Amino acid sequence: MTGLTPTGRVILGMLAYGRNTGYEIKQYLDKTTRHFWAISYGQIYPELKRLEDQGLVVGRSDPAGARARTVFEITDAGRVALENWLGDTGEGIWELRCEAMLKLFFSDETDTETTVAQLRTFRTQQERKLEALRQLEPWAREGSHRGPYLSLQLGLAITTTIVNQCQELERQLTEDGSD
């Protein structure tokens, strides 16, 4: 009945949160949900069209001067679809794809120094993410929406743990390189 794709759900949510052009959706998404749900222009524009075909959004041309611009709004049917999704307590998508963990898993095929170097690269990557999330904190706490702050807390907890655990593993590997 829903027919709503994962991407469609994000877009509907973004529209409900007042982001109303494809461009603006992408900007906001890159700032916020990118850490746990990324999408690209290649999906956004076709999906907006599909959602309009389904009557879940309406777009009207609203050029800024000579620059083309289509402003979208969520419809009542769209709101119902969004609420249905948010209310569905079935298990949702959970996918982790971490090449660093894969390398760690296969690290018996290489030497300890290389593995430590891999861990450091991974930790640096995650520290950068952590920094980005931390800079988001004031904005999320002071905003009128509670959701972004809730999800940010989860993101911060996960990323902090990864950084710390990498450090711990680095320590383990550099310590007992003796036996």
Next chain:
Amino acid sequence: MTGLTPTGRVILGMLAYGRNTGYEIKQYLDKTTRHFWAISYGQIYPELKRLEDQGLVVGRSDPAGARARTVFEITDAGRVALENWLGDTGEGIWELRCEAMLKLFFSDETDTETTVAQLRTFRTQQERKLEALRQLEPWAREGSHRGPYLSLQLGLAITTTIVNQCQELERQLTEDGSD
């Protein structure tokens, strides 16, 4: 130069770890790397063929009775490719796709009870994962390989944090429902 796809790298690693049929690779992978890197039969068999075309693995037919079976082995060139990958300290793939966090992010479009219910579903899912990881621990610790245990420690840390943070958020949401 590499041409090695992400899936190809996993399979090469699995072969190096002594898993030598498509079926056995899938079994082992479902037991271990599934938590941070999943692949399906639909990728394994075609990829084994591609790797053979590239000279990175060799397969020979080794039927058990009348049951067809192809046993693969990693070649010297395959070992080189594997080591190149493991030695490459560039940043690897990191992708998280978490619908629960997405729902949390958009939770201002629904009521608090629904959000708490979502958190509980998510936590239950992660608790199940945690249990599966914990049952893997003795095997990983006592095995001849160190890598699986290292990556398991990371997996346990991440999943534990998710479970705890969900609990904390549930507490936050059920407490200050008063103001």
Next chain:
DNA sequence: CAGGTCATGTAAAGCGTTACATGATTTT
């Protein structure tokens, strides 16, 4: 006037899952 940002879109390719199809062997 150059560089950055706003804004929209498409095409091709790659990646991956799901569902299906088949059949032998082993365990209960």
Next chain:
DNA sequence: AAAATCATGTAACGCTTTACATGACCTG
């Protein structure tokens, strides 16, 4: 004899990224 496990594979479909293409507007 049924059920589980071993074992291999394909086809269709869907999702996503990357790269490309275009052009207007704004700021220094």
